[in-house]
Amino acid sequence: MKLATFLRKAIEKNELFLVYHPIVDVQTNKIISVEALVRWKQDQFGLIPPSEFIPIAEESGLIIPISEWIIQKACEDLQTIHLQGYSNLRMSINISALHFSQEYFVKSINDIFQKTNANTNYIDFELTESMIMPNAHETVNKLVKLKKLGVKLLIDDFGTGYSSLSYLNRFPLDILKIDQSFINGLSSYEDDCSIVEAIITMAHRLHLKVVAEGVENKKQLNFLQNEKCDYIQGYYISKPLPIHELLSFFTSWE
Numbered sequence: 471m472k473l474a475t476f477l478r479k480a481i482e483k484n485e486l487f488l489v490y491h492p493i494v495d496v497q498t499n500k501i502i503s504v505e506a507l508v509r510w511k512q513d514q515f516g517l518i519p520p521s522e523f524i525p526i527a528e529e530s531g532l533i534i535p536i537s538e539w540i541i542q543k544a545c546e547d548l549q550t551i552h553l554q555g556y557s558n559l560r561m562s563i564n565i566s567a568l569h570f571s572q573e574y575f576v577k578s579i580n581d582i583f584q585k586t587n588a589n590t591n592y593i594d595f596e597l598t599e600s601m602i603m604p605n606a607h608e609t610v611n612k613l614v615k616l617k618k619l620g621v622k623l624l625i626d627d628f629g630t631g632y633s634s635l636s637y638l639n640r641f642p643l644d645i646l647k648i649d650q651s652f653i654n655g656l657s658s659y660e661d662d663c664s665i666v667e668a669i670i671t672m673a674h675r676l677h678l679k680v681v682a683e684g685v686e687n688k689k690q691l692n693f694l695q696n697e698k699c700d701y702i703q704g705y706y707i708s709k710p711l712p713i714h715e716l717l718s719f720f721t722s723w724e
């Protein structure tokens with residue numbers, strides 16, 4: 471049987487779950503946000519990584535119910551986190567390309583927000599350059615509608631997509647997340663240092679905040695601190711954690 475057949479059953483069989491990857495403010499050293507990342511634990515095959523099943527989900531269209539499930543679960547867990555006393559914590563949610571391209575995308579998001587009574591001012595949506603570039607005009611309208619719901623918009627994997635920078639000030643964006651490939655190179659490649667430096671300067675000129683993803687050591691952190699990067703995310707802080715472990719991680723971090 472094909473993986474898609476098993477994936478079709480994954481939601482009802484409760485096989486999908488979310489883990490949360492902390493994002494830290496470089497200046498204050500406080501955890502300001504977590505990124506929701508989906509995981510699939512299948513009966514026979516065990517843990518299947520998203521790099522394997524997200525493409526299958528996109529091809530088969532299954533990504534749409536999965537994406538809606540992810541967004542709803544992340545909203546519910548954000549409420550749990552807020553009720554535990556971490557009332558300023560933000561939630562960053564990856565948006566699927568196929569889901570985003572649907573005409574009813576904004577409505578489906580709004581329905582989930584209504585259903586979960588979400589505090590949308592604490593939610594960030596992670597989009598990629600390739601999702602927003604194809605129909606720039608249509609996309610602007612969609613992004614403007616999304617922003618009216620209260621969320622912030624983040625460009626994920628920045629630096630690896632389209633080379634056109636013209637969209638950066640045409641779209642109502644708030645945050646750039648520098649792709650981890652540039653952060654990996656900070657320790658050994660002068661070129662990567664220059665690129666990261668340039669992205670941060672450019673982002674700040676455009677009044678965008680910057681997240682560096684894939685920070686794994688103190689050397690990278692020091693560089694980013696010097697360059698006035700706003701936020702960092704990576705294994706140097708923590709691995710992505712299930713909600714209960716996340717809550718104990720918050721306690722130990724304070």
Ligand code: G
Pocket residue numbers: 506507508519520521524537540564565566567
């Ligand atoms: O968590 P991990 O690094 O294994 O994720 C691998 C890829 O899967 C990343 O590109 C990530 O954006 C994508 N991914 C992980 N979680 C989600 C999710 O909840 N929704 C969507 N659409 N993509 C996700």
Ligand code: G
Pocket residue numbers: 491507564626627650683684685686703704705706710
């Ligand atoms: O495409 P997206 O940026 O959503 O995917 C993020 C992925 O990168 C997640 O699966 C997350 O686990 C992974 N990631 C985040 N920080 C680090 C890190 O410091 N090291 C490694 N190896 N992976 C990381």
Ligand code: MN
Pocket residue numbers: 505564596626
């Ligand atoms: Mn992401």
Ligand code: NA
Pocket residue numbers: 626627628647648649650683
């Ligand atoms: Na990324």
